[in-house]
Amino acid sequence: MSTSPLPGDASNDPTEDQTGRFVRQPNGRVRPLSPHLQIWRWHVTMLGSILHRITGGALSGGAVLVVLWLLALAFGPGAYATFTGWMGSPLGLLIWFGLTLCLAYHLAAGVRHLIWDAGEGLTPKSANALATGSIVFGVVVSVAFWAGLFMTGRVSL
Structure with missing residues (x-):
């Protein structure tokens, strides 16, 4: 299953992402980058x-x-x-x-x-x-x- 943006939403196009939120997998698919501990608040x-x-x-x-x-x-x-x-x-x-x-x-x-x-x-x-x-x-x-x-x-x- 590949990641695809919502219809008509160019801001969510992972192929055009410059923020580093997405990564290209070895199979060529673009996937969202998993969050790391810097993002999560400690509980x-x-x-x-x-x-x-x-x-x-x-x-x-x-x-x-x-x-x-x-x-x-x-x-x-x-x-x-x-x-x-x-x-x-x-x-x-x-x-x-x-x-x-x-x-x-x-x-x-x-x-x-x-x-x-x-x-x-x-x-x-x-x-x-x-x-x-x-x-x-x-x-x-x-x-x-x-x-x-x-x-x-x-x-x-």
Whole structure:
């Protein structure tokens, strides 16, 4: 399907466009140029969407860490001590905190999507509120969880 101007409208003729809004494809067809981030205004729902995808990928990496933990458990006390030594280090605790943050946010974003799938919260104001709420929920739950771990002495630096 080729792009064609409206009948009698010479201003929309893509072959005469000098603004750079159209590009000629290798097959010779003239197509409108897709908008880029310079044109779009930033929204919190965009951030929520990007974070949801990133946290999903990070949780896949976290699943690999859980498998490594189970393998260390299966290979005996020496392997398990090595694994817990690495994961109990400050860098390991930072990784676990990050995974907790990813899990809490991904859960909240999943609930947000369930609400949207039900046809609710789709106005810009409510969508922004749900996106902001899911980000805040993820941070608050993660910090509270790890604060509880440190305060009860289950984790220490």
